[in-house]
Amino acid sequence: MNEEFVLLEPDDQPGDEWEQLDVSDTEADRIARKQDREFDEFRKRIKNTEQFKLQESVFDDATLAAVYKLVQDGYVDAFGGPVSTGKEASVFEALGGQAGERPEPGSEAAGGGPEGVHSEREVAVKVYRINSSNFRQMRDYLEGDPRFDGIASDKKAVVLAWTRKEFANLERARKAGVRVPEPIAVQRNVLVMELVGHAEDRARRLNEVDVENPETAYEVVREYMRRLYRAGLIHGDLSEYNMIIHDGELVIIDMGQAVTVHHPNAGEFLDRDCENVATFFTREGIDVDPDDLRAYVTEPESDPAGEPEGKLGGEPDADPSGESE
Structure with missing residues (x-):
């Protein structure tokens, strides 16, 4: 197969094209280089600090950037x-x-924020x-x-x-x-x-302290479980290891695994939470039945007239376990 290849003729004669290019620094260039230098310094500061030497597996480049x-x-x-x-x-x-x-130290803005x-x-x-x-x-x-x-x-x-x-x-x-x-x-x-x-x-985890008033602590925990449920959430890993005490306050932590009540395994997660809580407080001397705790947590919220609403967080009625008959 014979083909002809033709070179195109240039429209203009070649000249000194570099004279037409502006290669001077712009403000954006200077800002970008400054940010790169600051990030490099930040990365060295984190990785060279004594307390972070054992944490290098945590601070990869993507995490450092975040x-x-x-x-x-x-x-x-x-x-x-x-x-x-x-x-x-x-x-x-x-x-x-x-x-x-980032407010300057000692500035008026450093006194507060959102x-x-x-x-x-x-x-x-x-x-x-x-x-x-x-x-x-x-x-x-x-x-x-x-x-x-x-x-x-x-x-x-x-x-x-x-x-x-x-x-x-x-x-x-x-x-x-x-x-x-x-x-x-x-x-x-x-x-x-x-x-x-x-x-x-x-703050100390619940399993690390002597609970002075376990009855009150249990009432707080079950009320928090009920409030979570009515907000459409189940903790999913609630136990004495995920509750802390500080200044007389009981705080629930580690909410990463919490699921909505419409999760297919929500019922199973709630049962496990109730079992864990009941087991801990029973050891503390309170007779807690996990089924009774579950019933309390899932009790429908009443409307002002006193009738159960039968709804959760504005959602249609649903079986929290995700199962249907």
């Missing part, structure tokens, strides 16, 4: 040491800044490990949750969704009147929230 964004946005002003370390996540203490900007966020306020920074998190267990809690329909089977996507899920669960729980750590900000696999207690004097 933390750096939270610092730049003013949610975190200074990092402290680790408060707790687990297989899936580590919690660090930090100083929270004024969201939206509601609940002050530059000198201690906060907790929870960092989920993408590589070592229990991917399969997380996926079991996410699948069937209507808020996360279509979540990919990619491990990173699941961990990032899990972090957003904990933030959303904390927000919903607080609105329902349940004492949980206040959620402040979320960025990728990093969650900023209220630090209950202090790093030097951390």
Whole structure:
């Protein structure tokens, strides 16, 4: 097969095209280089700090970028040491800044910020490990949750969704009147929230303290369980290990696995919560029946006329177990 190849004739004669290009620095170029330098310095500061040397598996480049964004946005002003370390996540203490900007120390803006966020306020920074998190267990809690329909089977996507899920669960729980750590900000696999207690004097888990008044503590726990349920949530892993005591307050923590009442395994998770709570308080000397606790938690809310509404959070009537006859 014969083909002819023809060269195109140039429209203009070649000249010194470089004279037509403006290669001078722009303000955007200078800002970008400054941000790159600051991020490199931030990365070195985190990884070279003594207290973070054992945490290098936590602070990969993507996580460092997320933390750096939270610092730049003013949610975190200074990092402290680790408060707790687990297989899936580590919690660090930090100083929270004024969201939206980083106030200069001593400035008027440094005196406060949005509601609940002050530059000198201690906060907790929870960092989920993408590589070592229990991917399969997380996926079991996410699948069937209507808020996360279509979540990919990619491990990173699941961990990032899990972090957003904990933030959303904390927000919903607080609105329902349940004492949980206040959620402040979320960025990728990093969650900023209220630090209950202090790093030097951390709040103690329920299994670590002598409960002086177990009857009152139990009444608080079952009421929080009921409020969560009426807000459409079930904790899913409630036990003495996920409740802490500080300054006379009982606080429920670790809300990442909490599911909606429409999750297909919601009934099973609720039964397990009731069993765990009943077992603990029975050991504390109170006769608690898990079936009675479940009945209390799931009792329909009455309308002002005294008639049960039969609805949960404005949703149609539904069997929390997800089963139908």
